[in-house]
Amino acid sequence: MNSLETFIILAALLAGPLILAPLEHNLEPYCFALGLIAVTVNRQWEWHLLRKAALDPLPLTITVIGAGMLFGVLRPMLDRRFAAMRRRLPRPLLAGLVVLIVGLLSSIITAVIAALMLVEGVALMGLGPAERTRAVVLGCFAIGLGSALTPIGGPLATLAASAMNLNFADLFKLLSPWVLPGIAAVSLLTAYYTRGPYDLVAVSANPSPHERTRQALTQGLRIFAFIVGLILIGEACAPLASHYMGKLSDGALFWANTISAALDNATLVAIEFHQIGRQRAQAALLSLLVSGGMLIPGNVPNIVCANKLSMRSGEWARIGLPLGLTMLGIYFALFLIVG
Template identity: 40%
Template sequence: MTGLFIILILVLFLPFTVKKVEHNLEVFLFIMGILAAWVGGVFNSDLLLKSLEDPINITLAVLIAGLLFKWFQSPLEKGIQLASDKTPFPLFVALIVVVLGLLSSVITAIIAALVLVLIVSVLKLDRQSEIRLVVLACFSIGLGAALTPIGEPLSTITTSKLNEHFFYLMDLIGPYVIVGIIGLGILTALWIKPVQAKNSLAGDKQTETYGEILIRSVKIYLFVMGLTLLGAGFEPLINRFLIGLNPFILYWVNMLSAILDNATLASAEISPEMTAGTIKAILLGLLISGGMLIPGNIPNIISAGKLNITSKEWARYGLPIGLVVMAIYFVVLLIF
């Protein structure tokens, strides 16, 4: 147990405190996953085979979607400009948030974030309006991508650990997620005004190379493989300390997802021994709080990096939005 606790502490805090680890997170988690499985006494041929198989679908989805985005980036940019010109602005920005949120479970959270960056670069609003739009859209993408195992690593790992079917998460949290995405779209329509200005975000619209697309796909493969090994290695800790814990306590504890990648936390927390209600509370806590700060999930990191959004700027809107949404969902979970 002592060895697993040490690994858990390293996994939770090194990416947040050491820049080299943060910039090479996939390789770091891959190494930590091997160590956790070995220290936990679960490393065997079956687990190795499972860890090699789990990342395949999401890696292929990221690779194919990345290629399609590269090939169709120019017509997509023209289509965005045309749609923004023809559609009332409040409806247009609401559709951005809702459509990207819903599509992220199919096109992956990574590609949804790249499309968001392209849209923001085309719109050229004032900086604060663009930051609000990006934050709201990333909350939506983070929620929606969890509905299928190909959407993001968190959903891949959760479905694999629970040994469930493709649409399990859609059945478990689908209504909560879809209503939340629509609510974020309505908030976007009411909050963001069409003010154009010179100090807009500096979007990176340079077309990605095939090498960059391939490297990103390999990193996702290692990331998910590492999380599979981590989850298996941490099973003794989960069974001893988390199985019987009140799901509503876990819900609020998972606000750690604001500063730590939510897929990492999911791999460390979720177990097939848990009830559906506990898993639901864990997932919703992770998904919502993951949008509060930049490190919380993949779309935040991609969007903030390409649009030069600082951590302080993100937190100014992400924290209050996340806290309000967390409180609303907590009440809903208590009732239903």
């Protein structure tokens, strides 16, 4: 694929969802279609690529479907337990614990299921509109960070592990010294911003078993299509992307990745993470993870929570942008110190 064709594919991938709302709302099938086009134009239909695209997304897809169905079954019991905790714990402590728990569990139950748990917890917590927005945005930062600790946590982790040939434990070893303190800090911020008494009656509707199954299957299939599309795009564009990305310094790549605030951060992983060193990958991943929380389109959990709670982009940005830029500045300074 020549430079012009690569540019057109990448421009469509990066700009399409920003310009056209229907593409933003159907990001998964859009990426899948672009992946098919990219590989076809590149005449790259080979057995090893088909096998990679078909098999690499399966662990995450199966986890999303299974965890979604299990969460639906356990939801009434979890709601009762949460209501009991609400009577015993002050609101700041409960809010901080919810964010800490979903952040840590997201690498096991997947970012999508963690986002659904966050929505449920916020609905049952008795928060006003301002506190609810802060809790959701902060919770999505925690989920975005935590979900990168294993390849089944989310699309970004799956794609990074695939591109760098990492096994299940390697991502945890690579990122946990940076991610775990970030999750703890975000949890403390959540407790601070939600201080005060419970002030609203919590109401939560429980969907029917048929609806739960449909939702879980739909989420799983959309995630599968999304990852397949990004794997195909990444393979088709890898030579040219590696050439240009290789010319950027580690610091320049760190800040260039803030574009993932307006895109799903897994998109850039598919483009960048070929023949990348450990230290460079560490900094690039942290930048993508934090930037992904700054705006709604930046990460799948953001989209899930914003849709479920009818949150507007401006509401999210007022909290996400300053928090994300502060976290990026801290991480960048630490990378410079550690060297």
